[in-house]
Amino acid sequence: MKNWLKGLNISLFLIAIIGLYTGCAGNQNQFADNTDNANIVKVHTSKPIDQTVANKAKEKVIKGEEISGVKAVNTDKELFLALKIDQFDRFRLKNIEKKVKTDLEKTYPDHKILVSTDSKMYLELGQLEVKLQKDNTKMKTLKKEFNRIKSLMKEKT
Template sequence: MKTLNICLFLLTVIGFGSGCTGNQNSFANNNDNANIVKVTANKPINQSVANQAKEKVIKKEEVSDVKAVNTDKELLLAIKVDQFDRFRLKKIEKEVKSDLEKTYPDYKVLVSTDQKMYLELRQLEQKLQKNHTNKKTLKKEFNTIKKLMKEKA
């Protein structure tokens, strides 16, 4: 009877131990599975710079998602940061901005980690994706978001 109790105890400990270590790989590579929606709009509104910037930024391990929109000379980018890395928001924002300024010296780059900017850029991206906007309204909404970003800074 005593050996049966010891065997059951060992099986229980092994069962709990193996159950707790099974999902480590699924959390380690969360950026590999991140979806980047590339905005493909009609010819006058080219979003290739924004798409390239999103691909570059999403590779950073602390970034979980990114939204970006560009005009002829400006690039707006909003990043979503993993929960633990939110303590370093300003540092991450500064690193991303400096990397993008080096990559795109002809563009004025604005980066934000603010959730509101992320949502605003997501809406604007969706409008561009569905071709529900033209250059004039893009510029108007772009300037509104840019103004909001500067207020937060």
């Protein structure tokens, strides 16, 4: 009887190990470099609202391995980026935000750079990008929306 219980315990232990191994082995590609599948939507608008600074900033920032998505909008003197950060890297949000901001300040010294890792800012800038893409937005409206998003950002802090 003792040998039978001992054999049963060993069998259950092996089944548990195999189950854990197959569960963990199935998620191997979860932490793979995701810059291949990161979508950058370049905003092309009419001449009054030029978004080339925002598009170039997106291309530069998305190369970071901890960043999975970027939304950006610029006015004449300001550039606002919202970053989507991978789950594991969310422990280092402030460091990532600071690094991106300093890199962009070196690249675009004539723009005031605002960087946020908040998901609400990411969604708001995404909606603003869609409005700009439709070419219905004027510079005055863009600045108004930009200031509204900035006030939302200040509310958070």
